[in-house]
Amino acid sequence: MSQIKVGVIGASGYVGSELIGILLKHQNVTIAGISSGNNKDKPFSDLYPSFIGQFDQLFEDNESVMNKSEVVFLCLPHGQSEQLVKQCIDEGKKVIDVGADFRLKDLDVYEDWYHVESHYPDLHEQAVYGLPEMNREQIKKTSLVANPGCYPTSILLGLYPAVSSKLANPSSLIIDAKSGVTGAGKKLSEATHFVTKNEGFNAYKVASHRHTPEIEEKLNQMGANDIKISFVPHLLPVNRGILSTMYMDLETETDLDSIHALYEEWYTDEPFVTVLKNGLWPDISHVQHSNQCHIGLTVDERTNRLIVVSVIDNMQKGAAGQAVQNFNIMLGIEETEGLAMVAPSF
Structure with missing residues (x-):
């Protein structure tokens, strides 16, 4: 070529x-x-x-x-x-x-x-x-x-199999996500000065972040039926990386092995998405400077809730x-x- x-x-x-x-x-x-x-x-x-x-x-x-x-x-x-x-x-x-x-x-x-x-x-x-x-x-x-936006990428990859397979109830979805400061761009602000961010950790744009409608629109295209999400982003005192944790009520009692098998099959041919073995959890340092997304899963049996953790490098x-x-x-x-x-x- x-x-x-x-x-x-x-x-x-x-x-x-x-x-x-x-x-x-x-x-x-x-x-x-x-x-x-x-x-x-x-x-x-x-x-x-x-x-x-x-x-x-x-x-x-x-x-x-x-x-x-x-x-x-x-x-x-x-x-x-x-x-x-x-x-x-x-x-x-x-x-x-x-x-x-x-x-x-x-x-x-x-x-x-x-x-x-x-x-x-x-x-x-x-x-x-x-x-x-x-x-x-x-x-x-x-x-x-x-x-796509950085937050939506980590969130949508984490939720795609569960939402499209009707495994969980999207109306119960709560998203807690955390990003490094490069996600705010190069222009300085009071929130991203070193002395403000170093040793700090805060939520921002709570229930008002501009990535919210992007996440909702794409989840609805996956079959989520016009949901509205609760999305809270946070700013980490690190340069790069996003960790998103998503919580959804399961539609039926489903064991973790079955859910894990669904996710593995869904992403089996994807070069940049890895579903971690049960018991392992993603870390932003494990995807830093790479185009990879790592996904971890569990089921909270007490609440019958699916918990998905997804990490990416927000710059990659x-x-x-x-x-x-x-x-x-x-x-x-x-x-x-x-x-x-x-x-x-x-």
């Missing part, structure tokens, strides 16, 4: 830098251009010195990057991708939007939660939600992938890694290309 010319718009943020690191190892990719709103004409390695001598490419403007590229990754805050995506699609390019602009099919819900107006409903209808374990066949055929499977996984599927490349990372052992 000839080299595919790829552009990264918004490459100066955490997700953009993570994406560059992956693409440099991808044997089918040439990075044709990168952009940053505030860093035009500066070398990428000025912002990320670990890339000195490895990737010193200069930031350009968006237009130049799009013109040079066959496939464009957009790593922008919500509300900033739509017009650029429209231009790329009109010019016959493939797009992976790592932001939130195309994740929700219900535009009224999107505008209500994100407080931005959408202008291209047909484009939103065309977009495919880029959770490969759920939508792989649609991803193969589309030119526009909406990369929760963002840049999953974006490259979607890129590989779209282009007919081996799905694991560029993503063969194992978490460090210490």
